[in-house]
Amino acid sequence: MFRRLPAITAAALLAAALAACGGGEPAGSASAGSSGPVTVTMWTRAATQAQSQRLVDAYNKTHKNQVKLTVIPTDNYQPRIAAAAGAKQLPDIFAADVIFVPNYTSQGLFLDITDRIAKLPFKDALAPSHMRLGTYENRQYTLPHTLDLSVWFWNKDLYKKAGLDPEKGPTTLKEFAEQATTVQEKLGKDGKVHGTFFGGNCGGCYVFTFWPSVWAAGGDVMNEDGTQSLVDKPPMTDVFAIYRSLYEKGVTGPTTKEEQGPTWTGFFPKGEIGVMPMPSTTLGSMPADMKIGVAPIAGPDGGESTFVGGDSVGISATSQHPDEAWDFLSWSVSDEAQVEVMAKNKDVVARTDLADNKYSSADPRVVLINSLVAKGRTPYALKFGQTFNDPQGPWLRLAREAVFGDASKVASLNESVNQSLQQ
Incomplete structure (x- = not known):
């Protein structure tokens, strides 16, 4: 979410690769219709390697067919997919950052699995955001693979020292600002503790942490088909104003304005931040002795929402083993895989009906x-990528003016966002 190859580059590579597609049979790991055990190939990006590897290992231990996983560096993943598509050398299965799945479905890289999904008894419980982005022209192409959500973490020890109730985190963005300010005023004199922190020079960080406050307030950041930006009006401008005030009052960490993404989550685990938006996946890696509260991201006056990130996974359109590939995919969202593999390791489950399971129930924060x-x-x-994630894209310029610079420029800069979305 936070460091991606600019999507305009990836899209160009993909288009060029697809244009180069010629005739010939699709590649596969074995002949179709093989009577013996089949090895299906799978690619995933390094960012989600741990979860993918756990699922593959568990499947391989209990099934005759096997999955061979290849992990590709995240920054190289999109060009590798594009090159493989052009050469008809895609693996049987590949995962993709959910935000880029529409690019792949619209280019025909995934196999249509609508009818297979319809037969799953829990089809209506599959993560709705992932399922929506995996749907193209009313056909479904992917399943949820990994999930990472944005939430608010607060440090209970710092809250107690600052005179705040350590068991009561913020329920509105205004309360978030008030509590962060209290931590700063009470504990920030030595410069080691700060009220809050965010990635101020990172387009993806703004998306992941600010946008849920807009949704929680009942607003939108774009129109439904992603061609018109709404970030130049409330509630987005209200959210900007609150964070701008925190920065101007010195409540944010001193490197907030320069933070480009790679280290933005590193300060909270050190016990230096009172309250801040964080990826849910970092909860399990926090220091064992740190007392942490977790709250949904709220709008200025309430509500709750989250940015649902992570990866989706599908069968490549050129796979010679779609049945064997589907066996793994369907198993990966089964009760067994979701509870005994994902939930057991404190990963977010891909099904809403398993939110409270035997492992998560031990920790209300996970539930x-x-x-x-x-x-x-x-x-x-x-x-999306060229508009919101590219460091040279229009969204980052707009967000930085809104929070650190001349907020009156937001309206004109939003036109650049629209132009990028409509290219």
Whole structure:
């Protein structure tokens, strides 16, 4: 979500690769209709390697067919997919950052699995945001693979020292600002503790942490087909104003304005931040002795939402083993895989009906995070990467003016966002 190859480059590579597609039979790991055990190939990006590997290992231990996983560096993943598509050398299965799935479905890289999904008894419980982005022209092409949600973490020890109730985190963005300010005023004199922190020079960070406050307030950041930006009006401008005030009052960490993404989650685990938006997947890696509260991201006056990130997974359109590939995919969202593999390792489950399971029930924070899957959103836009994630894209310029610079420029800069979305 936070460091991606600019999608305009990836899209160009994909288009060129697809244009180069010629005749010939699709590649596969074995002949179709083989009577013996089949090995299906799978690619995933390094960012989701741990979860993918756990699922593959568990499947391989209990099934005759096997899955061979290849992990590709995240920054190289999109060009590798594009090159493989052009050469008709895609693996049988490949995962993709959910935000880019519409680019792949619209280019015909995934196999249509609508009828297979319809037979799953839990089809209506599959993570709705992932399923929406995996749907193209009313046909379904992917399943949820991994999920990462944005939530608010607060440090209970710092809250107690600052005179706040350590068991009561923020329920509105205004309360978030008030509590962060209190931590700063009470504990920030030595410069080691700060009220809050965010990635101020990272387009994906703004998307992941600010946009849920807009949704929680009942607003939108784009129109439904991702071609018109709404970030130049409330509630987005209200959210900007609150964070701008925190920065101007010195409540944010000193490197907030320069933070480009790679290290933005590193300060909270050190016990230096009172309250801040964080990826849900970092909960399990926090220091064992740190007392952490978790709350949904709220709008200025309430509500709750989250950015549902992570990966979706599908069968490549050129796979010679679609049945064997589907056996793994369907198993990966089964009760066994979701509870005994994902939930057991404190990963967010891909099904809303398993939010409260035997592992998550031991930690109310995990139950809360799982419950947000049904309430969160994953925005849809074919030009998402070049518009919102590219460091040279129009969104980052707009967000930085709104928070650190001349907020009166937001309206004119929004026109650049629209132009990018409509290219």
